[in-house]
Each structure stands twice: as structure tokens, then as C-alpha cells.
Amino acid sequence: MLAYAIRRFGQSFIVLVFMSFLVFVGVYAIGNPVELLVNPQADEAERIRATAALGLDKPFLEQYWGFLVGAAKGDLGKSFVFNVPALTLILEKLPATIELAFVAMVLAISLGIPLGLVAGLKPDSFVGRGIMAGSIMGFSLPTFWVGLVLIMIFSVHLGWLPSNGRGETVLVAGIPVSFLTMDGIAHLAMPATNLALFKLSLLIRLTRAGTREAMLQDYVKFARAKGLPQRRVIGVHVLKNILIPIVTVIGLELGSVIAFAIVTESIFAWPGTGKLLIDSINQLDRPVIVAYLLVIVSLFVVINFVVDVLYSLLDPRVRLGGAAAAH
Amino acid sequence: MSGPPLLSVDGLRMHFFTKAGVVKAVDDVSFAVGRGRILGLVGESGSGKSMTGYSVMGLIDPPGRLVGGRIVFDGQDLTRLDAAAWRRLRGNRIAMIFQDPMMTLNPVLRIDTQIVETIRAHADVSHESALARAREALARVGIASPDERLRAYPHHFSGGMRQRVAIAIALLHHPDLIIADEPTTALDVTIQGQILFEMQKLCRETGAALIWITHDLSVIAGLADEVCVMYAGRVVESGTVAEVIERPLHPYTRGLIDSVPSRNERGRPLRQIPGMTPSLLELAPGCPFRERCSHASAACAESPAVTEPAPGRCLRCFHPVHA
Incomplete structure (x- = not known):
């Protein structure tokens, strides 16, 4: 029973990692959230600053790795919109x-x-x-x-x-x-x-x-x-x-x-x-x-x-x- | 045999009212069985032998319905009983054992649950004393270490063991009548022999009457006192086992006996009855066996009446075989 539970949760962990990757790719492909977040009148410098603040200037895999490291510590990131976890x-x-x-x-x-x-x-x-x-x-x-x-x-x-x-x-x-x-x-x-x-x-x-x-x-x-x-x-x-x-x-x-x-x-x-x-x-x-x-x-x-x-x-x-x- | 028989079935008719038409599964069946006697009901699949058993148990479900006849058990006509009275009789004074022991015990309930519920359905006893009786019941049918076995589930048991459990359940309330619907057909031959022997012994000990439903004449030959041969929902011939097997009068009975391998000579092809049992749906009038019968004549287009060719024998045929 215990071995069964451990094996089940091990499998589930793999599912969780795999799924988070898919969602990451999916949302990345849809578009750039900065376009929606910053003021439409903002200039290029402000846009770049906002992108950097959200960590979106880094390469995709690095962003994902950052997420995984955070997730291991129980931190799933802050909402772009509300700025709360x-x-x-x-x-x-x-x-x-x-x-x-x-x-x-x-x-x-x-x-x-x-x-x-x-x-x-x-x-x-x-x-x-x-x-x-x-x-x-x-x-x-x-x-x-x-x-x-x-x-x-x-x-x-x-x-x-x-x-x-x-x-x-x-x-x-x-x-x-x-x-x-x-x-x-x-x-x-x-x-x-x-x-x-x-x-x-x-x-x-x-x-x-x-x-x-x-x-x-x-x-x-x-x-x-x-x-x-x-x-x-x-x-x-x-x-x-x-x-x-x-x-x-x-x-x-x-x-x-x-x-x-x-x-x-x-x-x-x-x-x-x-x-x-x-x-x-x-x-x-x-x-x-x-x-x-x-x-x-x-x-x-x-x-x-x-x-x-x-x-x-x-x-x-x-x-x-x-x-x-x-x- | 003195006094009235324990069970006498008289002119029983049970029909299924389906969309395609009326199926006369049991059509004018009569027989009687006394205390401590064993009656064999023999016939092919679809001859109505199981449905006759279910009718006596009151286990006919729609679209099936009893449409005629009487089932007199120990002086009372069961066809007049309401559902509650019939329930009190079932499992108590009349018990039934089914064909496939793999299917008759509920797979998700423990053996003790299935025995105790039967005891408590008919006797006002505590769970503990019911459990003690369950233990005795298992021991009586030859199950070793009953304490352990009580806590097991059916899938822990072999087919023969399950049938023993089913028999133990049937015998719990010392029924006056046991209806056994091919209880050994699904078992190995060696187990079949054991079960047959023990059923015979248990019936003799308790004085219960037994109706043994089977398609196997050779089982009946060694077990029963009387036999009814059924064909297409009717009893075509009945009498004592010795008489019917030594001197079969109906061509169908004769055919059944000839089909038993041991009675034929070695190396010769087995004799068989040509053709198949007719569909019971809108069965044409007349003798239902005439299509397969070598003795059939124009007279067989009429239904033959029941005759009594010898004391204690019944026959439904215009052209009895004279061996």
C-alpha cells in the first residue's frame, strides 16, 4: 500500500512537470503579455523595462528553469497583473x-x-x-x-x-x-x-x-x-x-x-x-x-x-x- | 407413498409475453414429489425445465407470468400467495441451487455475510448465533476450517467449493423441498460425483424432497426415484426411473437414452436425435416433437392427450415405442 502510494505520487510528479512545460510553451506562443500590461502610450524604453521586470527578456528555457527552481521552493511566481503570488x-x-x-x-x-x-x-x-x-x-x-x-x-x-x-x-x-x-x-x-x-x-x-x-x-x-x-x-x-x-x-x-x-x-x-x-x-x-x-x-x-x-x-x-x- | 405428496404441480402454464409474441415456456406441466423422494426433470436446453423450477420458487420475472395451473405445496396453493408470503417460503421451506457456482454467490460480499443474511431473513436470531450456525453449515457440507473460510470472498474458492457453499446456504433452514437446477453441470466430473453423493445423503438424512433439473439422463439414472422428461415446455413422459429408462415409451425419451455414449457399441457413430428443439415462439399446435420423430404420422398434427399406459406412468404420444 505504501509502496503503491509512493509510486503513484512519483508518476504524478512527472505529469506535473510535463504539464507545466506544455502550458509554458502554450502561453509563450500565444503572445507577449507586456503588450497588454503597459500603457499603450508607453515608449520603447518603458516596454523593455517592463519586459525585464517580468523576466520575459530571458531565453525561453531559462525562464522555464527559473520557474522550476521557484516551484521547488513552493513559489509559483507572481501574477503579472496583480503583482501578488x-x-x-x-x-x-x-x-x-x-x-x-x-x-x-x-x-x-x-x-x-x-x-x-x-x-x-x-x-x-x-x-x-x-x-x-x-x-x-x-x-x-x-x-x-x-x-x-x-x-x-x-x-x-x-x-x-x-x-x-x-x-x-x-x-x-x-x-x-x-x-x-x-x-x-x-x-x-x-x-x-x-x-x-x-x-x-x-x-x-x-x-x-x-x-x-x-x-x-x-x-x-x-x-x-x-x-x-x-x-x-x-x-x-x-x-x-x-x-x-x-x-x-x-x-x-x-x-x-x-x-x-x-x-x-x-x-x-x-x-x-x-x-x-x-x-x-x-x-x-x-x-x-x-x-x-x-x-x-x-x-x-x-x-x-x-x-x-x-x-x-x-x-x-x-x-x-x-x-x-x-x- | 402415503397421504398427499409434499408438492404437486398440476397443469402449470408459464408464458412469456414478448413483443415478438407469446412464448409458452411451460405449457401444461404436472408432476408430484413426496417427502424424501427425488424427482428428476430431464430435457434439452429450452425444454422449460428451469422455468418450471423458477415457477415453483415464485421467481418468474416479467414478461413471464403464470397463466394457469396450481402449485400445491404442503396443502397450500402457492399461486395464490402474495409476494411477502412467497418470500417467507423461499430459502426457508423451499430452497434452490443454481447451475453455475461461479455466478450464484455475490462476488463483492463475504461468505459469512451471505450466509448470515439468509439465516436472519427467516429466523429472529442475533448476529453471533447466526455466525455460529453459519460455521456449522459450512462444516456440514465438508468445508475444512470453516472459521477461516467464513471471512473469505467467493473468488478465493474453487467451483466445487462454491457449490458446496451454495448447498450449505440452501440447507440452512432444513427446507422441505430443494430444487437443484443442474448444480453439477459446471463442475469437474470427480467433484460432480462427490456433490451428487452428498446431496443424496443430505436429502436422505433430512427427509427433504429434491427436484433435480438436468439434461443428463445418466445423472438421473443413479440419483432419482421418479423422472419427468420434458420437451418444448411439456412433460412428454414420466414414471419411476427404472421403468422409464428400461422401457421408454416416448420416441424422444428413447432418443435421449440412445444418445448416451455408454449404451452404444464401441467404434460405431453415436446415435443422435435429428434436428433441433423447435422455437417456442408461436409454436404450431400438435406434438412439438413430430418434426424430429421417426414414428410421426398425420395424427400427430393434433396435440396428443396425456395417457396412463401403466400404473404410475404418464405419456403424451400417439405412437409409443414398444421395445
Whole structure:
């Protein structure tokens, strides 16, 4: 287990270095941020001074090496625009995004798995068909459009929910959170629903497919032949088997919800990292872009590791480390 | 045999209502089995023998449905039971063992979980005493070091061991009736022999009735008391094992017996029944075997009625074989 963890993190480290290089090349190729940063009326001398101040006058590889040396010390560079450490900038915005993502995932999971079970157990019933029709909508309607319609209905027409911001927050362990105040929940409701909709549809489909397949298995028939109540057959025998793929997908989707909440954050003016990333790309603020992507990749690495551990808990046939197969 | 039989199935019909049409998987099947007796249900794949077993267990899923007949078990008609009453019967008074032991145990649950849940589904006992009973149950079917085995998962077991676990689970509540659906087909021949021997012994000891579903007549010959030969959802012939195997009356039974290798002479090609089992979808009226039967005549376009050619024997044929 420990050897497995070390190997996994070693691989992740290589991914991080490789990815930072790609982003460096990518942003370098797009254009010169100095053009956007200095006053358009500035003369050539001022331009050169600004370039030198940001370290952009050095050769590309030297710039990258400088970044690596800084990163090893925990310094991912300062934002060209705000002149504060890029990491600080991201960590300030990250709690809002993570909160939004978690609430969206909890919504998707707590609705998606039960609805998927119902649709899988009664595929031909009115309810089962209704759930599937709903999930097709969730899949095919674009996120930005759903967000706008939500605002139209609940903010403009009904006036029930606020359309932007985080609302009132309270500090939990030094981190501001919205979901503990009524005002915060009102602000969370629409963006979280908006973000959850696609994942909800995905989980419904995944659970339904798994349930339909599991119900045909001999172990389900045997469990029924043992005289077990239906709720135990479904809740233990079926659910534990279908959870294996579901947990994998939830893990992957949690990462992508955090990384790509950009559209929802933009529509509801949610002060998270998605908005920050878009602004940084517009201004070619390379340190922030690189730092953001490194943080996101690290998040994916951690989530995938947790998923693998959960996997081994759910499926006794899976042993972490791969070496067990040789025994 | 005195008194009414433990289980008597009378005119059972179970049909699948599919989009393509009605599949008469079980079509007017009748048989009876007494306490401590072993009944063999023999037939090819698709003859309706497994579906007959599932019908008695109440495990028919849509689009399948019981459409007629009675299943009288210990005096009560099971077809009138509601789902809850049927659940209390299953695994308790009627148990079932399935064909493929690799598939019947849940791969992600430990053996103790799967045994204990069965005990506690029917008896109000603590987890500890259920665990003690689970240990005894494993020991009874010949599993060594049951304590260790209880904490294992199914994939740690061989096929024969898994089938023993499944049998242990089936026997937990001392059922009056056990339905075994080809439980030895997926096993090695040596293991098959052991399991057969032990099932026979356990049934004799507990006085349980056993319905053994198989396509293998040679298994039935050494095991069962009575046999029903099924073809295309119907019982075509039944009687005691000795009678049916010594003097088969139905051409199909005759064909099955001739197909068993040991009965043929060495070096000669095996005799076989020509053709294949008919599709049960919208089966034409008349004897379903007539297309493959050397005795068939114009009369076979009508469905033959059940006749009793000798006491205790039943037959569904216009042209019985006279050996």
C-alpha cells in the first residue's frame, strides 16, 4: 500500500512537470503579455523595462528553469497583473469553487443514484421512462442556457433567488463558506443546480444501466431464492456491485466539476477560480494560468488516488499495487 | 407413498409475453414429489425445465407470468400467495441451487455475510448465533476450517467449493423441498460425483424432497426415484426411473437414452436425435416433437392427450415405442 502510494505520487510528479512545460510553451506562443500590461502610450524604453521586470527578456528555457527552481521552493511566481503570488490568488478563490462543486456533486449523487435505481428496476414503467426523458434533457441542454433560464424564472419572474454572488458567508476553520447561512444557501441553490444537472443525468444513466445488468445476474436470483427482502437484494447485493463503476465516474467528475465550473461561475458571477482563469487567459497572466493548472492536476491526482482506495474497499478482487496478481 | 405428496404441480402454464409474441415456456406441466423422494426433470436446453423450477420458487420475472395451473405445496396453493408470503417460503421451506457456482454467490460480499443474511431473513436470531450456525453449515457440507473460510470472498474458492457453499446456504433452514437446477453441470466430473453423493445423503438424512433439473439422463439414472422428461415446455413422459429408462415409451425419451455414449457399441457413430428443439415462439399446435420423430404420422398434427399406459406412468404420444 505504501509502496503503491509512493509510486503513484512519483508518476504524478512527472505529469506535473510535463504539464507545466506544455502550458509554458502554450502561453509563450500565444503572445507577449507586456503588450497588454503597459500603457499603450508607453515608449520603447518603458516596454523593455517592463519586459525585464517580468523576466520575459530571458531565453525561453531559462525562464522555464527559473520557474522550476521557484516551484521547488513552493513559489509559483507572481501574477503579472496583480503583482501578488499566483498561488495565493488561486487559494483565495478556490474555497468558493470547491464549495460549489461539492454541493453540486452531493445533489447529483443523492438524486442520481436513487432515480437511476428506480429507472433500472422499472424500465418500462411511466416513472422509469419519465426519469430517462428527464436525463436526456439534462444531457443535451447547454449549461449556459439552463443557467440563464434559471435566472429568468427564479430571479426575474418569481424573485425567489438571488442571481449572483456568494451571499453571506461564515468562517469554518478560517475558510469562508456559504452553505451554513440561509442567505448563502439561497445564493448556492441555482448555480449548484445548474452545475449538477449534467452530472445528475450521467449518474442516472450509469446507475440504470448497472442495475439492469445486475438484475439479470445469477447472484441476484440466488439472493431472491434465499428469501431476502427486496430492499436487501437491491440495497446490498445490487448496489454494492454497481457502485464500482459509479465511484470511478464520481471521482473523475468531481475533478472536472472543480476544474470546469467556469461557465456556471461566469453566469452566476460566482467568485471562484473559473472566473479567475478566464481573466488570466485574457490577460496572458502566465503565472496564474500555470499555477491554476498545477493545482487542478494535483487535485485530480489526489481524487484518483482516493477513488483507487475506495475501489479496493468495494471490490475484494482488486488489490492495490498490482504485485498481488503474481501471488 | 402415503397421504398427499409434499408438492404437486398440476397443469402449470408459464408464458412469456414478448413483443415478438407469446412464448409458452411451460405449457401444461404436472408432476408430484413426496417427502424424501427425488424427482428428476430431464430435457434439452429450452425444454422449460428451469422455468418450471423458477415457477415453483415464485421467481418468474416479467414478461413471464403464470397463466394457469396450481402449485400445491404442503396443502397450500402457492399461486395464490402474495409476494411477502412467497418470500417467507423461499430459502426457508423451499430452497434452490443454481447451475453455475461461479455466478450464484455475490462476488463483492463475504461468505459469512451471505450466509448470515439468509439465516436472519427467516429466523429472529442475533448476529453471533447466526455466525455460529453459519460455521456449522459450512462444516456440514465438508468445508475444512470453516472459521477461516467464513471471512473469505467467493473468488478465493474453487467451483466445487462454491457449490458446496451454495448447498450449505440452501440447507440452512432444513427446507422441505430443494430444487437443484443442474448444480453439477459446471463442475469437474470427480467433484460432480462427490456433490451428487452428498446431496443424496443430505436429502436422505433430512427427509427433504429434491427436484433435480438436468439434461443428463445418466445423472438421473443413479440419483432419482421418479423422472419427468420434458420437451418444448411439456412433460412428454414420466414414471419411476427404472421403468422409464428400461422401457421408454416416448420416441424422444428413447432418443435421449440412445444418445448416451455408454449404451452404444464401441467404434460405431453415436446415435443422435435429428434436428433441433423447435422455437417456442408461436409454436404450431400438435406434438412439438413430430418434426424430429421417426414414428410421426398425420395424427400427430393434433396435440396428443396425456395417457396412463401403466400404473404410475404418464405419456403424451400417439405412437409409443414398444421395445
